[in-house]
Amino acid sequence: MLDSNETIVAIASPTTPAMRGIVRMSGQSVVSILESVGVPTSRAKRPQIIDSRIDLGAPLGPIDVTVSLWPTSQSYTGQPSAELHTIGSAPVLQSIVGVLSSAGARAARPGEFTMRAFLAGRLDLPQAEAVLGVIEAEQRGSLEHALKQLAGNLSRPLEQMRSEMLDLLADVEAGLDFVDEDIEFISDESLVDRLSVIHAAVEKTRQSMESRGGSRSRAIVAFRGNPNAGKSHLINALVGDEVAIVADVAGTTRDIVSVETVLDGNTIQWVDTAGIESRAMEDPLFEITVASQAQALRASQNADVRIWCVDASKDDLDAQRRYFETHDGSSKRSSIDIWVATKSDLIDTRVVEPDWIYTSVITGDGVGPLRDLISQFVASRDQEEVGSIMGTAARCSGSLAHAAASIETAIRLVQHGDGHEFVASELRVAVESLGEVTGTVYTDDILDRVFGRFCIGK
Template identity: 30%
Template sequence: MNTQDTIVALASPAGAGAIAVIRVSGPDAITICTPLFKSKRGKDLSKQKTHTIHLGHIIDEQRVLDEVLVSLFKGTNSYTGEPTVEISCHGSSYIQQEIIQLLLRKGCRAAQAGEFTLRSFINGKMDLSQAEAVADLIASDNEASHQIAMQQMRGGFSNEIAQLRQELLNFASLIELELDFSEEDVEFADRTQFKELVARITKVLKRLIDSFATGNVIKNGIPVAIVGEPNVGKSTLLNALLNEERAIVSDIAGTTRDTIEDELTIGGIGFRFIDTAGIRETKDVIEGLGIQKTFEKIGQAQVVIYLFDASLSAFQASLSEGEKYQAIIIEIEKIKNQFPLKPLIIVANKVDQLSESEIKNLQSTISNLHILSAKKGMGVDALKAKLLDFVNTGALRNDETIVTNSRHYDALLKALEEIEKVQYGLDTDLSGDLMAIDIRQALYHFGEITGQVTNDELLGNIFANFCIGK
C-alpha cells in the first residue's frame, strides 16, 4: 500500500439512494479534481479556501456526468491529514461508478479497506486505539456501544494510557541514567515515588482489564438463553420480548428443534435472546440434537432464563401439585450445579391461569421467582428490567473508560505482567539493569495500544476489518 498515492472510494453505502459521497484523498486530490469540476460560478477549485463547498458539474471531456456539491479540504485540515475532496452526487449506482471510473482514469487509485483512517493514523490525526474506535462507532447498534466508541474516539482511553506511559517513561529514564553512573553508586529515581507510581499503574491496569468483561458483552450484545421443558412457552416469551412473531408457537411439545436467535435493545444495552429446544428425555434423534445444542448455548450465554409452566399443564397428570413443583426445583438445581457461575432468572409462565392464592403458594415454594404471562404480555417489561440489573452500567453513567477491544485487552494483560515484575524488583531491591528490562517491556505493551509500537502486519489486520470508504 503506497500512502503517497491519491486514492478514491465511495464513502456512503453502496447501492442507489438520494445522495452518494465519493471521497478523494492524497497529495494530488485537488489537482486531479480541479479540471473535472465546472463551477456554476466559474470558480477555479484549486484557488478556493479550505473547508468550502461548491456547486457545479462533473465533466468527462464534453459530457456532463452529474450536478454535484464539492467539499474542499486543503493541507492537513482534513480527516486523513492530507488534501481531500468529497463529491456529493446523486445516488444512482450508474453515476457513482461513472465518476469513480473517471477519477481512476485521471490518476487516482482505488482505496483499500480502511485506508482513509489508516492515513489519518499515519499522519498523526488520531492514535491507533482511536482509529479502531472509528470502526466500532460505525458498527454500534445501541446506545451503550455507541457511547463506549465515542468515549474512545475522543481519546479517553488513549489519554489514560498515554499519561501512565509518560510517567513510567520518566522513571525509566532515571533508572537508565543510574546505569551510566553504576560505579559511583548514585540513585536518581526516588524508589518511594516509584513504588507509588507502580501501585497506581497496577490499580488502573486491573480496572481496565476488569472492564473488558462488561465492554465485550456490551459491544457484541449480551447473550441470554431461554431454557426449560418443552411446551412451557419459551417461543411465546421470545415473541413477547421482541414484540413480533419470530418463533413458531404450537401446543405440540418439541416444536423448537434448533436454536432461534434475535436481538433487542433494552435501556440502551443490546441483548441477544436465544430460544432453545425444550429439555426432556427423547428418542427423536433430531430433537435430541436440538437439546444437545441447548446445553451448548447455556454454556455460551451470559444470562440464563429458566422458564416453567406455572399452570403445570406441561407436566405428567399423574403427579400431584407438590411433586410437580418438586420436579421443577430439581431441574433448576441441575442447571445451577452444571453452570454455577451463570446468572439464573427463574420465571413462572402462564400465571394468568392461576388464582392469587396459587401464585402466593408458588412464590413461597420457589424463591427469587419472577412471574409472567408471555401470551398476554404480563410481567414482560419487569423481566426486561431484571435483565438490565445484570449489566454493570455504572461505568457508562460515570463516563469511565471501558475496554471492548480484545487486542487492547491482551496488551493490558501483558503490561500488567511486566509491571508486577517491576513491583517484585522494587520489593526485593533488584538491580536497576534487570528492572529496566521489565520497564521497557511494559512501555512496549503500552505503545502497542496507542500505535507508538506497530508493524505492517498489525496495521493490515486492524484496517482490513474497515469498510472501503472509511
C-alpha cells in the same frame, strides 16, 4: 504497506438509493485530479465549497456536484482531501469513481481513509477502532460506547500510564549513568509505590477489556416505587430467595439491599431501594429519610434496568407513572424502564393498562414474563455494548497483560535488591506494550488487523 501519498478514491455513503451520495478522495494529487475532470479550484490554501459539473460520459452525461475541498493537511486524513456530493444513485457514484480513477486516483482499500488519519496523528488506534464502532452501531448502547472510546476515554488514561512509566524509566536509567556517584534520582520505596499504582491501573483496564471482549458484564436492575408497593416481595420472587426484608410496615427498606445472581447466563445485580417518600424537617426520621432517598436515587440513575413498582390495588397507575418520570432525574442513556403493577391478585385483571406488567407474588402471575423481559434486555445489551469495542478488547488484552506482567516483575526485582539495569529492561517492555495499545508502537500486521475490518470508503 501501501504508499500513503497516493491519491485514493471511494464511495463513502451507502449505495442504496438516496437524495445524496458521497465520493471521497484523499492524497497529494486531489486538487490536480479535480481540475482535470473540470472542477475549478482557486488554488487557495483554505477549505472551499465548489458547485460544479462532471461529465460522466454516455449515457449519464454531465451531472451537478458540490465539492467540499480541503487543499492542505488540515483535514481528517492529514492530506489534501475532497468530498463530492451528488445524487445518491449507485451507477452515478460508481461512474464518478471511474472518472476520478482514470484521472489518477486509485481505489481505496477498506479502512484506508481512517488509517491515514491514524498515520497523520489525528486518531490513535483505539479511536480508529471506535470509528468502526460508530459506523456499525445499530442501537444506542453500542453507539454510546463507541463515542466514549472515540472521545479518548480509553486512550487518555493509558497514555498517562505510559507517560509516567517513561518518567520512571528515565529516573532509573539516569541512576545507572551515575551509579558510581552518590546521586539518587528515585528511591526504591518511591519506585515500588509508583509502579504499584500503575500496575493496579493497567490490571483494572485489562480486566475491563477482557470482560467487554468476551465474558458478559454485570447488569444492574434497580427496584423503585412508593413504600409498601411490593418491591421487596417482587425481588424475592424474581431471585427465588429471601434476599430482601419483607414486612407489612411501610418503609422497611432504608439501606440499599443488593444481591448478585446469574439469569440465563447473565450476571444480574438486583438492587432493592427505599420507597420514594418525603418527611417534614421536624420528623425524627427526616435525616434518615433524606439519606436513604439520595442513596436510592444514585442506585436508580446507575441502573441498566429500572423496575417501577406501583400498588395496583391502591394507586392510579398513570398518575404514579407521570410522577415517577419527573421525580427520578437523569439515567443512563442505555437503560430501560419497566412499569410493573404489583398485587394484581387484589384487582380485576380483565381491565388492564397498556405497557404495564401485572404481577402477583401470591399467585406468581407476571413474575415469569417479567423475568424473561429482563433477561432479553440484558442479553441484547451485552451484545450491542460489547460489539463496538470487541475488536479493541481482542487486540489490547495481550498487550495489557504483557505490560502488567513486566511491571510486576520490575517491582519484584526492586524489592529483592536486584540491579536496576534489569528493572529498566522490564520497564522498557512495559512501555512498549502500552504503546502497542494506543498505537504509539505498531507494525503493518497490527494495522492490517485493525483497518481490514472496515468497509471501503471509511
